[in-house]
Amino acid sequence: xILVIGAAASGKREYVRFLGYTDEQVTDAALSIPSGCAGGIxxxxxxxxxxxxxxxxxxxxxxxxxxxxxxxxxxxxxxxxFAAPAAAPDLLELLLTRELVTCDEVGSGVIPGEPRARAAxxxxxxxxxxxxxxxEKVVRLVAGIPIVIKG
Amino acid sequence: xxxxxTGGSACGKSTYAEQLVSALPQPRYYLATMRPYDAxxxxxIARHQQMRRDKGFISVERDVDVAAVELxxxxxxxxxxxxxxxxxxxxxxxxxxxxxxxxxxxxxxxxLEERCDNLVVVTNDVGSGSPDAYNTSTRHYVETLGRLNAAxxxxxxxxxxxxxxxxxxxxx
Numbered sequence: 001x002i003l004v005i006g007a008a009a010s011g012k013r014e015y016v017r018f019l020g021y022t023d024e025q026v027t028d029a030a031l032s033i034p035s036g037c038a039g040g041i042x043x044x045x046x047x048x049x050x051x052x053x054x055x056x057x058x059x060x061x062x063x064x065x066x067x068x069x070x071x072x073x074x075x076x077x078x079x080x081x082f083a084a085p086a087a088a089p090d091l092l093e094l095l096l097t098r099e100l101v102t103c104d105e106v107g108s109g110v111i112p113g114e115p116r117a118r119a120a121x122x123x124x125x126x127x128x129x130x131x132x133x134x135x136e137k138v139v140r141l142v143a144g145i146p147i148v149i150k151g
Numbered sequence: 152x153x154x155x156x157t158g159g160s161a162c163g164k165s166t167y168a169e170q171l172v173s174a175l176p177q178p179r180y181y182l183a184t185m186r187p188y189d190a191x192x193x194x195x196i197a198r199h200q201q202m203r204r205d206k207g208f209i210s211v212e213r214d215v216d217v218a219a220v221e222l223x224x225x226x227x228x229x230x231x232x233x234x235x236x237x238x239x240x241x242x243x244x245x246x247x248x249x250x251x252x253x254x255x256x257x258x259x260x261x262x263l264e265e266r267c268d269n270l271v272v273v274t275n276d277v278g279s280g281s282p283d284a285y286n287t288s289t290r291h292y293v294e295t296l297g298r299l300n301a302a303x304x305x306x307x308x309x310x311x312x313x314x315x316x317x318x319x320x321x322x323x
């Protein structure tokens with residue numbers, strides 16, 4: 001499994017295309033989460049920030065979604081974690097069966113005031129640490145430039 | 152040896168710091184700066200205590216004035232973390248900003264450096280968010296910690312950024 005990380009809009013999706021994956025081979029977590037859920041998308045397609053007032057998805061639903069989807073690439077993993085932080089530990093083994101996973105680095109900046117956002121940030125970071133530990137390769141995108149940090 | 156470890160939340164800094172320090176000579180001090188102010192912080196403190204159990208650390212809890220910590224000769228010190236220490240030194244109970252905190256923290260770190268053989272400091276990258284999202288007090292915090300990180304990195308031997316648990320060498 002290749003893990004691709006980087007800030008929002010740092011060129012991860014372009015990198016996936018550069019590697020030869022077609023859109024049909026890609027599951028975009030941002031487009032798979034119902035609007036109104038934590039980290040879900042609004043009607044204009046812009047990712048909404050997680051906050052305490054937003055509905056969370058059931059962890060079982062998120063786990064089942066990842067298990068049942070068979071495409072080789074999953075992008076925007078952080079969206080799933082923000083939708084259901086409690087599901088993060090159960091996603092590890094399922095994600096390791098993919099060929100490639102992308103996730104935003106969400107741990108920078110001041111620690112959020114909302115407990116739910118803090119928990120989601122922590123869960124996303126820990127899941128990426130575990131994925132990176134077992135990944136064959138880890139690539140970090142900075143301003144569109146892929147930097148191999150493992151493998 | 153002086154080492155600074157930086158990175159975002161939950162990027163593996165603490166795990167790497169404890170691995171690094173565990174290979175350095177005794178006596179090893181774990182200088183914990185988190186203030187136990189609510190249930191969430193207590194859970195975090197308990198998690199860190201569990202992580203370092205049986206690793207031969209002398210635990211010292213000190214949320215301000217780390218210069219006052221007594222060390223045996225030849226000590227190895229892991230300070231976890233500069234971001235909590237900065238918040239504790241910068242704000243009083245009414246969240247008023249103490250402008251002298253920056254110099255006080257730098258002097259305290261210099262005091263530790265003089266009295267130990269090895270010092271590993273864990274910090275956070277908090278400057279990458281939008282300043283518009285923060286109030287004046289938080290902007291003070293971001294600026295103070297950013298300046299401290301730069302000052303400490305300038306005089307330390309090695310600096311690493313942790314990304315997904317992977318240490319990226321920035322200096323040394």
